[in-house]
Amino acid sequence: MTKLIVIIAITGNEGSSVANVFLNDGGWKIRGVTRDPSKPASKALAAKGIEIVKGDVDDVDSIKAAVQGASIVYGNTAFSEAFSNPAEAHVAKLSAGQTLREWCYEKELQQGKNIADAVATVDNLDLFVWSSLSAATKWSGGKYKGVFHFDSKAHVVDYINSVHPQLAKKMSILQMGLYVTNWKWGQSSVPWEKRTDGSMILRVPGNGDVPIPLVVPSDAGHFVKALTKLPAGTNLMAFGDRLTWSDYVKLWSKVTGVPATFEKTTVLEHSKLAPGGYGEEIAEMYAYSQDFGYDGGDPSIITVQQLDFDVPVTRIEQYIRNEDWSPLLLPKVA
Template sequence: MAKLIVIIGITGIQGSSVANVFLKETGWKIRGITRDPSKPESKALAGKGIEILKGDVNDFESIKIAVRGASVVFGNTVFPEAFVNPSAENISKLAPGPTLLERCYETELQQGKNVADAVATVDDLELFVWSSLSHAKKWSGGKYTSVYHFDSKAHVVDYINMVHPNVAKKMSVLQLGFYVTNWKLGEGASIPLKRRPDGSIILRVPGNGDMPVPFIVPEDTGYFVKALTQVPAGKNLIAFGDRLTWDDYIRLWSNITGIPAVFERTTVSEHAKLAPWGFGKEIAEMLAYAQEFGYDGSDPTIVSAQQLEVDVPVTRIEQYIRNEDWSSIASENTT
């Protein structure tokens, strides 16, 4: 009898990756949850034989209905769009709070709690995979308090352990590494590749740059979720293609693209100036935290895919760089 995997946020980067991997596996039925089943991405997945249901992580009842009968649930939330685009419309969707970032944090935390509460109603659940990140405030000993998009997800894990112990026994946590694709978000985001007058590139990141960063191509998410279905629950898995220091990364990037590039250390306060509304500071603290304490906070419960002893196909970062279209950056450096 086929098992049912329910994917929350199936049209997103993570959810669509999980769907594409499990579509290739025998013995599985797939149900996807999305806010808008009528959009092209939803219809495309439905055309592949996936059951698509309408559901919203802001609405506990809709998620509760959608996860009925699941053997496995993959849960993830996205930090509110107001984080990068604080329009009146986006802000109106946020929970109450004193600052924009705290409102974003409270909104995502409540969404995660809604998912957890819904999963707790599934009678025959075998595994709940929660897409999380490390608890920056905890693992930094209170030094970094503004990494809200990490802590909101980590606090959902705390909530599950405290409120839903039966779900906790069936839960594995998936911590996706640093998205190597984040350079596309622009120089104010998390991989600020900035052109210098001589046409070369400089990458400036807070911290000493000596701590390896777990880089991942986010489209690989599904392979790690599949791996977690092949081992007992209770794992805290860090997912990555390679661990590289920032200096190693930019040197590799330069060698492949042929564009001269260097890494330079900066400070949290300087990096914070790259974007307004507290966005720059939040990203700056995340980068500094990852350099000082490790992207995963050096949490002793963390395991890698290699430790699971199952085959997990990953995209190596060299392969990603070779296959990526860097023409936008290359053209800037030839004008």
């Protein structure tokens, strides 16, 4: 009998990758959940034979209806766009003394809880894959309490373990490494800077000596597929390569032919790159990853490279070689 996989947030970076891998694999019925089935990305997936249904992670009943009958559910949330692009409407929602980062944390955490509450109602579920990140506050011993976009996902795992123990037994965790594509979000995300002589410099908070797991988002589907071959309870860290920032810059320079250097900087300096707490959030993420590791040193984690079967991954040199870097290298327009 053909099994059903339900992919929440199917039009996102990870969700669309999961859809394409399972579609190409064959033998699966695929149902995608999206807030807007009428948008082009949704229609493109529907044209491939994927069932597209309307569901909003802010509405638990809509997710509950969407996941019924599933053998596998893939769940993912995104930190609110209010974080990187705040508007007056977002600020108006803040409680007294609450920062925008804290509001985004609470919102994403609730969305994750909604997904968990919905998936917990599915009979005969085989596997729930939750796209998470490490618990920065926990693993840093409270040193980095401001990496909210990590903690919001990690705390969903805590919620499932405490509130839905039966679902917890069927849950595996996918931790995607740092998106190597994040430079497209601008300097506050990946602080490349072009010098007057045409060379590039990358300044990242922290000591710069800890290898970071770097991943191409479009590989997500292969990692989810791998989790279907492993026992529930697997905590998988997925990446193409682990590189120190210094080694990444050397590799980038070698492949592109553009002279580039790496320098260490501070949380304070990086925080100045973007207002409203965005720069500070990203700065603390970099520093946490350097002080405690991107995965925080969680002993339950295994890496995709440790598996006894092959999983397709994009190596970082391959990504650099195939990427169009012109938007980064062109002079900025005033």
